Amino acid sequence: MKRFMAVALVLLIAATMPFTVCAKETIKLGFITPLTGDVKTYGESSKNAFLLALEQYGKTGRYAINPVIADDRNDPTEGANAALKLITQDKVLALVGPLTSKVSIPVSEICEKYRIPMVTGAATNPKVTVYDGRRKGYIFRACFIDPFQGGIAANFALSNLKAKTAAVLFDVGNDYSKGLAEVFRATFVKGKGNVVAYESYQKDDVDFSALVSKVGLKKPDVLYIPDYYNKVVLIARQVRERGIKSPMLGGDGWDSPELLKAGNTIMGNYFTNHYSVQSKDPTTRQFIARYKAKYGVLPDALAALTYDATRIMLQALDTAKRPSGDEMKVVLSGLRNFKGATGTIRFDKNGDAVKSAVVLKVEKDGFGYVTTVNP
Amino acid sequence: MELLSYILEQAINGLQIGAVYALIALGYTMVYGVLRLINFAHGDIFMFGSFTAYFLISKWHLPIYLVFPITVFATALLGYAVEKIAYKPLRSAPRISLLITAVGVSLFLEYFLSLKGLFGPDYIAFPRPFDVRVFDLKLFSVTNIQLIIFSVTAVSLLLLYLLVYKTRQGRAMRAVSHDPEVAALMGINIDGIISFTFIVGTGLAGIGGILYAFAYPQINVFMGIMPGIKSFIAAVLGGIGLIHGAVVGGIIIGVLEVFVSAFLSSTFRDGVIFIVLLLVLLLRPNGLFGRRIEKL
Numbered sequence: 106m107k108r109f110m111a112v113a114l115v116l117l118i119a120a121t122m123p124f125t126v127c128a129k130e131t132i133k134l135g136f137i138t139p140l141t142g143d144v145k146t147y148g149e150s151s152k153n154a155f156l157l158a159l160e161q162y163g164k165t166g167r168y169a170i171n172p173v174i175a176d177d178r179n180d181p182t183e184g185a186n187a188a189l190k191l192i193t194q195d196k197v198l199a200l201v202g203p204l205t206s207k208v209s210i211p212v213s214e215i216c217e218k219y220r221i222p223m224v225t226g227a228a229t230n231p232k233v234t235v236y237d238g239r240r241k242g243y244i245f246r247a248c249f250i251d252p253f254q255g256g257i258a259a260n261f262a263l264s265n266l267k268a269k270t271a272a273v274l275f276d277v278g279n280d281y282s283k284g285l286a287e288v289f290r291a292t293f294v295k296g297k298g299n300v301v302a303y304e305s306y307q308k309d310d311v312d313f314s315a316l317v318s319k320v321g322l323k324k325p326d327v328l329y330i331p332d333y334y335n336k337v338v339l340i341a342r343q344v345r346e347r348g349i350k351s352p353m354l355g356g357d358g359w360d361s362p363e364l365l366k367a368g369n370t371i372m373g374n375y376f377t378n379h380y381s382v383q384s385k386d387p388t389t390r391q392f393i394a395r396y397k398a399k400y401g402v403l404p405d406a407l408a409a410l411t412y413d414a415t416r417i418m419l420q421a422l423d424t425a426k427r428p429s430g431d432e433m434k435v436v437l438s439g440l441r442n443f444k445g446a447t448g449t450i451r452f453d454k455n456g457d458a459v460k461s462a463v464v465l466k467v468e469k470d471g472f473g474y475v476t477t478v479n480p
Numbered sequence: 481m482e483l484l485s486y487i488l489e490q491a492i493n494g495l496q497i498g499a500v501y502a503l504i505a506l507g508y509t510m511v512y513g514v515l516r517l518i519n520f521a522h523g524d525i526f527m528f529g530s531f532t533a534y535f536l537i538s539k540w541h542l543p544i545y546l547v548f549p550i551t552v553f554a555t556a557l558l559g560y561a562v563e564k565i566a567y568k569p570l571r572s573a574p575r576i577s578l579l580i581t582a583v584g585v586s587l588f589l590e591y592f593l594s595l596k597g598l599f600g601p602d603y604i605a606f607p608r609p610f611d612v613r614v615f616d617l618k619l620f621s622v623t624n625i626q627l628i629i630f631s632v633t634a635v636s637l638l639l640l641y642l643l644v645y646k647t648r649q650g651r652a653m654r655a656v657s658h659d660p661e662v663a664a665l666m667g668i669n670i671d672g673i674i675s676f677t678f679i680v681g682t683g684l685a686g687i688g689g690i691l692y693a694f695a696y697p698q699i700n701v702f703m704g705i706m707p708g709i710k711s712f713i714a715a716v717l718g719g720i721g722l723i724h725g726a727v728v729g730g731i732i733i734g735v736l737e738v739f740v741s742a743f744l745s746s747t748f749r750d751g752v753i754f755i756v757l758l759l760v761l762l763l764r765p766n767g768l769f770g771r772r773i774e775k776l
Contacts, residue, residue, distance in 0.1 A: 141601045277747055306746050309706055311696035314493035315741035322486055335603050339698050346612045
């Protein structure tokens with residue numbers, strides 16, 4: 106009887122063997138994004154893009170992907186907790202996201218510690234990949250960094266808007282906002298412009314009347330407000346209500362359909378961004394068409410960047426000899442000439458994407474393309 | 481001249497937020513008067529007022545003269561329910577139990593209402609039922625929102641004054657606040673007065689919630705925390721338990737925080753407000769208008 110059992114067992118194992126060989130190996134891929142909270146439209150569109158990229162990979166890819174999605178509420182503590190859970194409990198091989206700089210900075214430290222490759226779509230603050238001169242080798246990003254973006258905004262204000270004076274309003278507790286404000290000021294002053302007001306506020310502020318009155322007194326030619334769409338809407342409204350008519354300028358944090366709901370207060374203003382839905386590039390057009398077909402809306406830049414970040418990660422997974430974090434890290438470091446939805450990407454020695462930026466104008470029916478700036 | 485008009489403009493900005501703080505501070509101070517309780521859930525009832533107004537305006541498209549009474553009714557109902565469910569059973573318990581319960585109610589309201597399907601955790605744009613107009617008065621300018629805030633607050637304060645000082649109900653409230661035991665001996669229904677005080681106080685917070693959302697049209701389930709704390713400081717500054725103290729305290733805190741932002745930096749703003757709280761507690765624990773009463 107014992108022998109019979111053993112034979113049966115061997116047969117059983119032999120019978121199942123071909124299937125285990127044929128079936129793709131399953132890889133767990135983590136994804137962190139703000140699905141609720143102050144920037145939830147980013148979370149929604151980026152999650153859509155993440156799933157779209159996985160769906161396409163599923164047809165041709167080497168592995169079967171098991172996605173593990175977590176919400177960071179755009180809160181650094183939440184993000185760090187989510188990352189720890191994904192890495193230590195769910196045992197993900199690699200991580201896509203988070204989206205915002207202030208969450209990505211602590212999460213990148215955790216990924217670096219556990220040697221988990223991370224590609225963020227949209228965290229533009231330099232500290233995400235390099236902290237105090239220390240390169241975090243496992244961390245990469247599909248977007249350009251703030252010094253590039255803030256510089257473009259300042260140069261645009263100087264040469265295209267012919268601004269001589271500027272006011273800068275920023276969130277002092279937000280690395281993204283603060284970083285952009287600093288670079289803008291430095292570049293603007295270098296270009297013989299004069300920063301007449303450099304004012305900060307805090308994350309939970311809703312009353313900007315004191316700051317706006319202060320700025321109104323200085324009569325700046327342009328206002329630079331590098332923050333996320335929620336705050337921008339609130340500030341822009343109070344700026345216009347005070348009778349300040351100067352154009353406002355912002356960063357990629359403006360890119361949300363929510364911004365357009367502010368109506369006339371926000372029309373005619375400009376912001377720097379990663380891509381334009383009006384782009385003619387075939388890869389971009391193809392992504393937009395697929396996204397629109399699946400979700401019925403146009404993708405924002407966060408969706409496009411997350412799509413690129415996810416595809417970069419999946420390509421690295423396929424190229425690597427074995428599915429391991431260390432192998433993928435090596436492949437990622439050598440990324441060149443990647444054709445993404447947001448343009449052609451290569452990683453520099455810091456893991457930051459080298460790519461072009463666009464300037465968009467807020468119009469009634471969306472964001473109009475103004476110009477492209479190459480690095 | 482330019483400086484003068486700048487100062488005036490900032491003073492009006494300060495009055496705008498100060499008026500709202502005053503309305504919230506009144507609730508803190510009145511409840512403290514009758515129950516010796518800092519009702520930490522008060523800021524969340526204020527938030528509930530903003531959300532009620534949001535639903536009335538955006539979902540049911542009610543005109544503004546209906547939004548005020550319905551919102552006040554809703555927040556007063558919530559205040560009444562909180563008192564009956566959470567505080568009433570603890571009437572004879574040590575005061576610290578009541579205080580801890582108040583913190584619990586505050587957290588409950590915030591996190592329960594932030595569930596999806598209720599108010600949700602997101603920031604919501606508040607639709608103003610009218611356009612903003614700026615009136616330029618040579619020396620300074622003022623918006624119609626500010627005028628609405630000032631007039632609604634003034635009318636509310638007048639009604640409150642009449643209620644507290646000219647009616648039997650008000651006299652009973654003052655008696656309870658003065659000495660609950662003697663008031664009970666005189667035949668006053670203490671529980672009834674406490675409920676009534678909650679209704680009035682939370683109704684005022686509801687008005688504050690509408691005005692706040694008009695001025696800063698973005699609402700969120702955690703929006704009541706900071707205004708709640710600052711109004712509490714305002715009530716302490718004016719002398720907790722004193723109605724005129726809460727009004728003056730609210731306006732002082734509002735103007736002070738705007739002036740700190742205007743002439744120093746908004747980074748120092750909250751710090752300065754908290755330093756004010758510390759100084760009041762150290763130097764004049766009974767507030768600006770409070771008399772030093774030694775209790776046995």
